[in-house]
Amino acid sequence: MSKTKIAIFASGTGSNAKAIIEHSFQANYEVDLIISNKKNAGVLNFSEEFDIDAMVIDKETFYEDDILIHFLQQRDIKYLILAGFLWQIPSYLIQAFPERILNIHPALLPKYGGKGMYGSNVHQAVFDAKEKESGLTIHLVNEEYDKGEILFQTKIEVLATDTPKNIASKILKLEHKHYPQIIEKYIAENSGVLL
Numbered sequence: 741m742s743k744t745k746i747a748i749f750a751s752g753t754g755s756n757a758k759a760i761i762e763h764s765f766q767a768n769y770e771v772d773l774i775i776s777n778k779k780n781a782g783v784l785n786f787s788e789e790f791d792i793d794a795m796v797i798d799k800e801t802f803y804e805d806d807i808l809i810h811f812l813q814q815r816d817i818k819y820l821i822l823a824g825f826l827w828q829i830p831s832y833l834i835q836a837f838p839e840r841i842l843n844i845h846p847a848l849l850p851k852y853g854g855k856g857m858y859g860s861n862v863h864q865a866v867f868d869a870k871e872k873e874s875g876l877t878i879h880l881v882n883e884e885y886d887k888g889e890i891l892f893q894t895k896i897e898v899l900a901t902d903t904p905k906n907i908a909s910k911i912l913k914l915e916h917k918h919y920p921q922i923i924e925k926y927i928a929e930n931s932g933v934l935l
């Protein structure tokens with residue numbers, strides 16, 4: 741059976757992208773394209789390493805054009821996977837891929853979500869609020885930032901000795917474990933294919 745094509749959108753290091761790519765070799769999906777808004781993003785190295793096409797997109801094309809939709813559809817890409825992508829997804833893209841855009845957030849939404857809440861800002865806020873727990877959320881993307889349907893959450897305990905940095909690394913490890921599996925499961929459930 742042919743694999744479902746996905747595109748990964750990432751702005752930074754791309755460690756989640758790497759985990760998703762590595763899992764793809766034994767999964768029901770194939771990473772067809774990596775899209776970044778930053779030309780020096782670490783994630784682009786994985787394009788070379790795994791021989792996957794990559795593209796750097798500028799703000800104008802992303803927000804004012806629907807060229808991107810045609811491009812994605814031409815490649816038969818079915819799901820858009822956000823993995824540390826920092827631009828808000830425009831409505832035209834959400835409408836073209838309804839319930840087909842997934843995001844990972846490094847906290848227990850609805851807490852610590854919304855604009856400006858990404859990466860280390862999230863962990864610093866959790867630390868400052870002296871939360872006893874944090875975690876990760878995988879959710880569908882809709883037009884409200886970080887408010888789409890939650891597909892999966894898991895928690896970690898935040899210890900009195902934890903710093904924002906090690907909260908981040910505990911959560912990132914869990915992201916790598918769960919995100920590829922949730923993507924696979926979601927695609928399977930939505931394509932009528934059993935795992």
Ligand code: GAR
Binds near residue numbers: 757858
């Ligand atoms: C991840 O922790 C991801 O959850 C977070 O950015 C990091 C990207 O790391 N995403 C957000 O904060 C979205 N609001 P990576 O580039 O190593 O995958």
